[in-house]
Amino acid sequence: xxxxxxxxxxxxxxxxxxxxxxxxxxxxxxxxxxxxxxxxxxxxxxxxxxxxxxxxxxxxxxxxxxxxxxxxxxxxxxxxxxxxxxxxxxxxxxxxxxxxxxxxxxxxxxxxxxxxxxxxxxxxxxxxxxxxxxxxxxxxxxxxxxxxxxxxxxxxxxxxxxxxxxxxxxxxxxxxxxxxxxxxxxxxxxxxxxxxxxxxxxxxx
Amino acid sequence: xxxxxxxxxxxxxxxxxxxxxxxxxxxxxxxxxxxxxxxxxxxxxxxxxxxxxxxxxxxxxxxxxxxxxxxxxxxxxxxxxxxxxxxxxxxxxxxxxxxxxxxxxxxxxxxxxxxxxxxxxxxxxxxxxxxxxxxxxxxxxxxxxxxxxxxxxxxxxxxxxxxxxxxxxxxxxxxxxxxxxxxxxxxxxxxxxxxxxxxxxxxxxxxxxxxxxxxxxxxxxxxxxxxxxxxxxxxxxxxxxxxxxxxxxxxxxxxxxxxxxxxxxxxxxxxxxxxxxxxxxxxxxxxxxxxxxxxxxxxxxxxxxxxxxxxxxxxxxxxxxxxxxxxxxxxxxxxxxxxxxxxxxxxxxxxxxxxxxxxxxxxxxxxxxxxxxxxxxxxxxxxxxxxxxxxxxxxxxxxxxxxxxxxxxxxxxxxxxxxxxxxxxxxxxxxxxxxxxxxxxxxxxxxxxxxxxxxxxxxxxxxxxxxxxxxxxxxxxxxxxxxxxxxxxxxxxxxxxxxxxxxxxxxxxxxxxxxxxxxxxxxxxxxxxxxxxxxxxxxxxxxxxxxxxxxxxxxxxxxxxxxxxxxxxxxxxxxxxxxxxxxxxxxxxxx
Numbered sequence: 001x002x003x004x005x006x007x008x009x010x011x012x013x014x015x016x017x018x019x020x021x022x023x024x025x026x027x028x029x030x031x032x033x034x035x036x037x038x039x040x041x042x043x044x045x046x047x048x049x050x051x052x053x054x055x056x057x058x059x060x061x062x063x064x065x066x067x068x069x070x071x072x073x074x075x076x077x078x079x080x081x082x083x084x085x086x087x088x089x090x091x092x093x094x095x096x097x098x099x100x101x102x103x104x105x106x107x108x109x110x111x112x113x114x115x116x117x118x119x120x121x122x123x124x125x126x127x128x129x130x131x132x133x134x135x136x137x138x139x140x141x142x143x144x145x146x147x148x149x150x151x152x153x154x155x156x157x158x159x160x161x162x163x164x165x166x167x168x169x170x171x172x173x174x175x176x177x178x179x180x181x182x183x184x185x186x187x188x189x190x191x192x193x194x195x196x197x198x199x200x201x202x203x204x205x
Numbered sequence: 206x207x208x209x210x211x212x213x214x215x216x217x218x219x220x221x222x223x224x225x226x227x228x229x230x231x232x233x234x235x236x237x238x239x240x241x242x243x244x245x246x247x248x249x250x251x252x253x254x255x256x257x258x259x260x261x262x263x264x265x266x267x268x269x270x271x272x273x274x275x276x277x278x279x280x281x282x283x284x285x286x287x288x289x290x291x292x293x294x295x296x297x298x299x300x301x302x303x304x305x306x307x308x309x310x311x312x313x314x315x316x317x318x319x320x321x322x323x324x325x326x327x328x329x330x331x332x333x334x335x336x337x338x339x340x341x342x343x344x345x346x347x348x349x350x351x352x353x354x355x356x357x358x359x360x361x362x363x364x365x366x367x368x369x370x371x372x373x374x375x376x377x378x379x380x381x382x383x384x385x386x387x388x389x390x391x392x393x394x395x396x397x398x399x400x401x402x403x404x405x406x407x408x409x410x411x412x413x414x415x416x417x418x419x420x421x422x423x424x425x426x427x428x429x430x431x432x433x434x435x436x437x438x439x440x441x442x443x444x445x446x447x448x449x450x451x452x453x454x455x456x457x458x459x460x461x462x463x464x465x466x467x468x469x470x471x472x473x474x475x476x477x478x479x480x481x482x483x484x485x486x487x488x489x490x491x492x493x494x495x496x497x498x499x500x501x502x503x504x505x506x507x508x509x510x511x512x513x514x515x516x517x518x519x520x521x522x523x524x525x526x527x528x529x530x531x532x533x534x535x536x537x538x539x540x541x542x543x544x545x546x547x548x549x550x551x552x553x554x555x556x557x558x559x560x561x562x563x564x565x566x567x568x569x570x571x572x573x574x575x576x577x578x579x580x581x582x583x584x585x586x587x588x589x590x591x592x593x594x595x596x597x598x599x600x601x602x603x604x605x606x607x608x609x610x611x612x613x614x615x616x617x618x619x620x621x622x623x624x625x626x627x628x629x630x631x632x633x634x635x636x637x638x639x640x641x642x643x644x645x646x647x648x649x650x651x652x653x654x655x656x657x658x659x660x661x662x663x664x665x666x667x668x669x670x671x672x673x674x675x676x677x678x679x680x681x682x683x684x685x686x687x688x689x690x691x692x693x694x695x696x697x698x699x700x701x702x703x704x705x706x707x708x709x710x711x712x713x714x715x716x717x718x719x720x721x722x723x724x725x726x727x728x729x730x731x732x733x734x735x736x737x738x739x740x741x742x743x744x745x746x747x748x749x750x751x752x753x754x755x756x757x758x759x760x761x762x763x764x765x766x767x768x769x770x771x772x773x774x775x776x777x778x779x780x781x782x783x784x785x786x787x788x789x790x791x792x793x794x795x796x
Contacts, residue, residue, distance in 0.1 A: 006412060006413040006414055008515075009412065009414040009515075010515075011412070011414040011415050011514060011515075011765075011766035012510065012514065012766060012768070022409065022410055022411065022412040022415075023409060024320075024405075024406070024407040024408050024409050024410070024411055025404070025405045025406070025407070026404045026405060026413070027404065027405065029405075031325045031326075031401055031405045031406065032326075034401050034404055034405050035325065035326060035397050035401045038397050038400050038401060038431070039393075039397055041431070041432070042393055042396075042397075042431045042432070042435060045431070045432045045435045045436075046435035046438060046439065049435055049436050049439045049479065049482070050439055053439060053443065053454070053475070053479065056472075056475055056478075057454060057471075057472070057475070060470045060471075060472065061470065062453075062469055062470035063470075132450075132451075133446060133450045133451070133452045134450060134451030134452055134453075134467060137452060137453055137454060137470065137471070139452075140446055140450065140452035140453075140454065144442065144443070144446065148442070
């Protein structure tokens with residue numbers, strides 16, 4: 001309710017000489033974290049509009065649902081493990097165990113790349129079976145969802161790579177490392193949640 | 206005096222990380238070209254937007270030449286005309302106004318007005334500009350592909366946007382969709398900066414309710430843009446799929462030149478929903494910064510605090526929220542459930558309430574004010590009048606039964622040019638006259654400015670008022686030529702010729718304005734510090750124009766709101782936001 005508390009203030013009443021007390025920042029969070037949350041909100045908006053489009057297009061008679069290749073279950077498991085690896089890295093960043101942070105980041109990254117490779121394999125399987133994006137909108141939506149989700153993960157991998165470089169530096173600033181690892185982990189969990197929603201949507205329709 | 210204190214600063218733990226270190230450029234390239242300083246980025250954004258805006262202006266001349274003097278210009282074919290219409294609309298709405306208000310004014314004013322040294326993510330901010338420039342270049346490139354730019358209309362409605370017969374069917378539409386996608390990616394990078402800077406990087410004492418309304422307008426517009434642009438992105442990506450990969454998101458089964466296309470089952474109306482879910486908030490993405498800026502211009506140049514500050518903030522937020530539930534009023538003639546139409550007509554009329562409230566508050570700010578008829582004030586006054594005129598025709602068009610006969614006529618063209626073309630541009634001009642001394646340390650030439658103002662203000666009415674009448678007669682928009690239409694009297698043609706002549710004159714006045722901007726940069730009268738005697742922080746910097754880092758060694762501390770004008774008992778008629786209460790000079794009347 002910080003917002004409500006703010007907008008009932010009477011700004012025209014001037015402070016009577018006492019020191020100003022508002023610190024300037026709305027949340028006691030690092031700026032990068034707020035930035036990441038705002039970005040997640042934008043991505044949420046993007047996928048909500050995609051999902052709304054999906055459900056609207058579904059209602060037309062020519063809709064033929066896509067069979068979900070079994071490989072998607074494996075990919076989902078890989079992404080869950082990738083997220084867990086980063087969570088483990090985050091816990092160890094707080095304990096300042098750098099070796100474990102490095103390992104967590106490494107496995108998180110490798111598993112995320114494995115997930116992307118798995119998604120490409122799924123595309124290959126579907127194309128081999130003749131599920132082109134031109135044959136049915138359900139197919140086109142599948143390529144669209146997985147493609148956009150994959151691109152977001154790819155962007156995350158860039159950030160993860162930068163974090164890994166930071167952690168490997170000799171003169172590391174622990175607070176900085178902790179924040180970077182936390183940001184990556186939050187983004188990974190977010191993308192996992194997005195993927196689970198998309199996967200659920202595909203399974204149940 | 207009662208003062209609502211809340212000691213967050215004492216009770217909340219400090220943020221995990223301290224102040225970010227300011228990036229210092231080492232070479233000329235990183236200082237002025239690949240700059241991470243929000244002020245330089247703002248100027249880069251403004252110059253690029255103005256340049257592409259000039260192209261949009263030239264396109265409007267060409268369109269008007271055809272409409273005013275049909276069959277006189279061999280070099281304008283129907284294909285060209287559709288391309289002019291489309292590119293003019295897209296350039297003006299997205300690449301000029303959105304980029305100028307958020308990328309230009311947002312970048313320049315947010316850090317300065319909230320008391321920050323720079324945007325919070327300077328590198329991302331720099332990327333934002335370069336991706337915007339890339340989007341502009343891709344847009345311009347569509348003139349150089351076979352078939353030229355798309356002529357689908359700025360709304361890019363399928364199926365005609367991608368079927369043959371529409372100009373730019375091959376490369377044109379594709380480049381347009383790619384350019385829009387890049388614009389959105391670039392904007393998101395900038396938008397994250399604007400939002401987080403306003404939320405997290407304000408100086409001590411600058412509570413949300415002490416922010417100037419300019420910042421409230423830009424902030425809310427950015428939030429709208431961050432949530433609405435994804436819809437355009439979705440639309441653009443899905444249409445690219447339909448176009449390139451043969452999917453059928455929006456494309457129904459359709460016969461093209463006697464041949465059945467492969468598409469089946471897609472819904473063109475569904476694209477319209479996606480487009481307008483972005484398109485209507487877009488109107489407010491342009492309007493809200495204008496609302497904010499004009500509030501500050503009126504207050505400063507009338508030497509009076511803004512009337513109903515809190516109400517103004519709530520109104521901005523309410524308009525922003527409501528703008529997401531009115532989109533289908535652009536689609537009354539596309540066919541919809543009558544209850545649906547009723548809902549959107551009602552929400553459209555409701556949004557007029559906070560908007561009207563703002564107009565009343567602007568007017569009441571002027572009441573008994575010490576009005577200085579400076580150039581910014583003239584433009585601000587012109588904005589109020591124009592916005593009311595354009596807004597009232599919006600009430601007509603918001604009602605389904607009135608809209609159906611008026612839809613797709615020149616009346617609609619007149620309405621939206623008044624309300625979201627001319628009105629926000631008047632604020633842009635006012636804002637440029639107001640902040641030019643801050644940006645350059647020199648004043649713009651007053652005589653040229655007065656010429657620019659009167660020609661633009663009166664000219665805009667001479668152009669767009671007749672279009673209302675032409676529209677009421679039923680003259681359709683988007684038509685290359687009117688022939689064999691007996692219900693349209695000959696006088697319409699005379700009026701069209703008049704409108705074209707005036708449009709060319711108004712266009713010339715904009716060239717005078719650009720000349721003034723360039724000339725005054727070196728030859729303008731040197732501005733005194735804080736020439737308008739404003740209270741806000743951007744005028745209280747150590748150096749004018751503000752240098753890298755904005756403020757001197759110490760960031761300013763804010764003691765009051767931005768509207769301390771003509772305070773009883775004070776010696777001067779303004780008290781800067783950062784002047785400690787015990788240092789305010791008094792006139793001796795109040796002890």
